[in-house]
Amino acid sequence: MTTGKRIAFCIAALLVMAAPPLFLNAYWVDVLNSVGLYAILGLSLNLIVGSAGLFNLGHAAFYAIGAYTAAILNTTFHIPILWLLPLCAVTAGLFALVVARPIIHLRGDYLCIVTIGVGEIVRIALINNVFGLTGGANGIFGISRPTLFGHAIRKPDEFYWLIWSFAAITIFLFHRLENSRFGRALNYIRDDEVAAEGCGVNTAHYKLAAFIVGAAWAGMAGDIYAAKMTIIAPESFSFWESVLMFTLIILGGSGSIPGVLLGAFLIIGLPEVFREFANARMLIFGAAMVVMMIFRTQGILPARPRRYATPPDPSCKAEAEA
Amino acid sequence: MRKLHLGKLWMTAAALCLFSGTALSADTIKIGLMAPLTGSWASEGQEMKQVLELLAENLNAKGGVLGKQVVVVTEDDGGDPRTAALAAQRLATQDVPFSIGTYGSSVTEATQNIYNEAKIIQIANGSTAIRLTEKKLDNFFRTCPRDDEQAKVAVQTIEKLGYKNVAILHDNTTYAKGLAEEGKALIEKDGDKVVFFDALTPGERDYTAILTKLKEAKPDIVFFTGYYPEAGLLLRQKREMGWNVPFIGGDATNNPDLVKIAGQDAAEGFYFLSAPLPKDLPTEEAKAFLASFEKKYGAAPNSIYSVLAGDGFRVAIAAIEATKSTDFTKLADYLHKDLKNFPGLTGVISFDEKGDRVGEVYRVYKVNAEGAFILQN
Numbered sequence: 172m173t174t175g176k177r178i179a180f181c182i183a184a185l186l187v188m189a190a191p192p193l194f195l196n197a198y199w200v201d202v203l204n205s206v207g208l209y210a211i212l213g214l215s216l217n218l219i220v221g222s223a224g225l226f227n228l229g230h231a232a233f234y235a236i237g238a239y240t241a242a243i244l245n246t247t248f249h250i251p252i253l254w255l256l257p258l259c260a261v262t263a264g265l266f267a268l269v270v271a272r273p274i275i276h277l278r279g280d281y282l283c284i285v286t287i288g289v290g291e292i293v294r295i296a297l298i299n300n301v302f303g304l305t306g307g308a309n310g311i312f313g314i315s316r317p318t319l320f321g322h323a324i325r326k327p328d329e330f331y332w333l334i335w336s337f338a339a340i341t342i343f344l345f346h347r348l349e350n351s352r353f354g355r356a357l358n359y360i361r362d363d364e365v366a367a368e369g370c371g372v373n374t375a376h377y378k379l380a381a382f383i384v385g386a387a388w389a390g391m392a393g394d395i396y397a398a399k400m401t402i403i404a405p406e407s408f409s410f411w412e413s414v415l416m417f418t419l420i421i422l423g424g425s426g427s428i429p430g431v432l433l434g435a436f437l438i439i440g441l442p443e444v445f446r447e448f449a450n451a452r453m454l455i456f457g458a459a460m461v462v463m464m465i466f467r468t469q470g471i472l473p474a475r476p477r478r479y480a481t482p483p484d485p486s487c488k489a490e491a492e493a
Numbered sequence: 494m495r496k497l498h499l500g501k502l503w504m505t506a507a508a509l510c511l512f513s514g515t516a517l518s519a520d521t522i523k524i525g526l527m528a529p530l531t532g533s534w535a536s537e538g539q540e541m542k543q544v545l546e547l548l549a550e551n552l553n554a555k556g557g558v559l560g561k562q563v564v565v566v567t568e569d570d571g572g573d574p575r576t577a578a579l580a581a582q583r584l585a586t587q588d589v590p591f592s593i594g595t596y597g598s599s600v601t602e603a604t605q606n607i608y609n610e611a612k613i614i615q616i617a618n619g620s621t622a623i624r625l626t627e628k629k630l631d632n633f634f635r636t637c638p639r640d641d642e643q644a645k646v647a648v649q650t651i652e653k654l655g656y657k658n659v660a661i662l663h664d665n666t667t668y669a670k671g672l673a674e675e676g677k678a679l680i681e682k683d684g685d686k687v688v689f690f691d692a693l694t695p696g697e698r699d700y701t702a703i704l705t706k707l708k709e710a711k712p713d714i715v716f717f718t719g720y721y722p723e724a725g726l727l728l729r730q731k732r733e734m735g736w737n738v739p740f741i742g743g744d745a746t747n748n749p750d751l752v753k754i755a756g757q758d759a760a761e762g763f764y765f766l767s768a769p770l771p772k773d774l775p776t777e778e779a780k781a782f783l784a785s786f787e788k789k790y791g792a793a794p795n796s797i798y799s800v801l802a803g804d805g806f807r808v809a810i811a812a813i814e815a816t817k818s819t820d821f822t823k824l825a826d827y828l829h830k831d832l833k834n835f836p837g838l839t840g841v842i843s844f845d846e847k848g849d850r851v852g853e854v855y856r857v858y859k860v861n862a863e864g865a866f867i868l869q870n
Binding site for chain 1: 531533568569572573574575578579582583585586597598599600602603606622624666668
């Protein structure tokens with residue numbers, strides 16, 4: 172795509188995403204809010220799973236840390252919840268640093284198992300009311316509504332703007348990251364770690380950085396989730412949440428931003444579309460999932476290989492002139 | 494071919510959606526049900542749905558309410574606050590005057606504001622956390638008791654049995670500790686003595702150390718607020734020590750496995766508190782309802798909470814019938830002020846100004862020599 176086309180595409184996408192609250196009812200707008208939240212979570216996990224190729228099935232832990240940081244500070248010190256966004260990123264990122272530093276050298280399934288363990292430890296610690304802070308199984312309630320420019324955000328429409336603006340920023344930043352030196356290094360590590368190390372890429376450093384950035388972003392998603400629900404409880408951060416985030420990446424196309432967005436729409440949106448089937452809704456959802464994975468194993472919108480325009484060869488030019 | 498197949502599948506799915514979407518006609522009264530049909534509480538949710546559908550069926554056979562047929566609109570909350578918020582939003586767009594449910598307290602709390610803003614009356618059936626009604630929302634009611642009522646009934650029972658020196662043992666979980674602290678405050682207020690107050694570590698196999706400490710405190714009765722696995726072990730090891738002190742447990746000890754862990758001899762004489770089991774419901778309405786439930790589904794309901802959901806439904810219908818309308822303010826006023834001693838399946842129902850159920854739901858059970866749970870009066 173040329174730059175002009177790309178800008179036109181971005182504007183079109185923004186216009187399409189701005190339209191729904193105008194004609195959808197509160198329920199469908201709220202479904203889109205959920206989709207947006209999972210799109211943010213999916214993009215944050217995509218950096219770890221898709222770009223760097225590190226299997227992380229414990230992402231809900233970082234999401235939980237962010238949500239609980241926001242909830243605890245908001246309910247005890249009454250700090251406005253949107254101000255806490257950076258702090259949530261810091262706590263989730265620090266936690267990721269502490270947890271991931273000793274295990275970052277693990278490969279594939281081994282890393283996956285440890286992350287599952289971390290996710291469960293965090294969830295159980297929350298249930299057990301660790302340090303008397305997390306409210307145990309009942310969770311934390313009475314989180315205040317977010318305010319933006321003096322306007323309290325409470326209706327689904329208003330959350331739609333908040334969540335999707337954040338999602339748009341996320342998409343932009345992760346897109347820039349993907350096409351940076353950092354993004355290329357992560358892809359190199361994913362495709363061939365030994366070769367990457369041979370070329371002087373500090374693999375442990377880059378893997379750890381990917382983990383921390385992904386976790387910090389999930390922490391911010393947790394802050395938004397806490398603001399939206401005004402109550403958080405450990406069952407919102409179960410192993411199933413990690414699986415959902417993982418599935419939406421694999422389904423949409425690992426390592427591809429449009430793929431992750433599509434995955435979020437399908438994984439979160441389809442069960443709502445299938446609500447009409449009442450008891451059978453998860454069954455139909457599962458069947459649809461199986462069908463898609465049979466017909467398209469690489470994900471629906473897989474990442475395209477990187478393409479770079481070759482600069483004109485000066486020697487050719489010289490020959491032609493001669 | 495592949496594309497064609499997928500296309501067909503989507504067409505069928507879309508057609509089914511449309512079909513079931515238009516199946517509901519206008520000349521009906523819709524009652525919403527929000528229940529955990531999937532997730533870890535699915536068995537509760539499925540039973541809640543069965544109960545409400547049976548009640549609606551029986552009601553429609555008798556001509557419905559205000560000459561209209563009643564339709565139960567069920568939404569799955571998945572036992573998860575996020576899914577529940579969506580389920581509530583969806584019910585809010587479907588023109589239901591009432592929403593019955595749901596089970597978990599944090600799940601219910603995530604939906605309270607949505608219903609409040611949409612002017613829909615919510616009647617919860619299993620959410621016992623105190624704070625839900627302390628917000629004094631004008632649209633929130635519940636047919637289940639509150640957590641603090643359990644302590645009250647426990648202390649009353651202990652006093653009725655004539656015990657003065659009480660030992661309280663909990664396991665440091667939020668629920669058990671809360672119950673223990675409530676109980677302690679009530680006992681001390683009434684002038685009796687708490688001779689022991691401490692926690693055990695759940696999940697261990699040997700509790701003789703804490704039992705020895707307990708014995709030194711010389712209590713007349715031990716009130717254990719934790720869960721059934723520990724209660725079973727405590728009973729067994731207490732018997733092995735040859736110590737003959739009565740035990741009373743909270744509703745988390747209500748599980749047949751208690752008897753399996755303790756053994757029938759050791760479990761005999763153990764008291765515990767629980768909302769009445771469906772088989773012990775006293776009223777005529779309940780007996781008739783249980784008979785028709787068994788006829789339709791082949792077994793009696795397992796959980797009292799699904800029957801409490803049924804009570805929510807019956808109260809909703811009674812309110813519609815009495816006010817002859819589905820107007821929010823009239824219905825809410827009626828439930829707060831005019832509904833008195835309604836003959837529910839689980840006993841008489843009235844609501845106070847906060848929307849809490851008035852009167853005591855908890856009953857005392859005692860384990861008999863065969864290991865069965867017998868309701869005490």
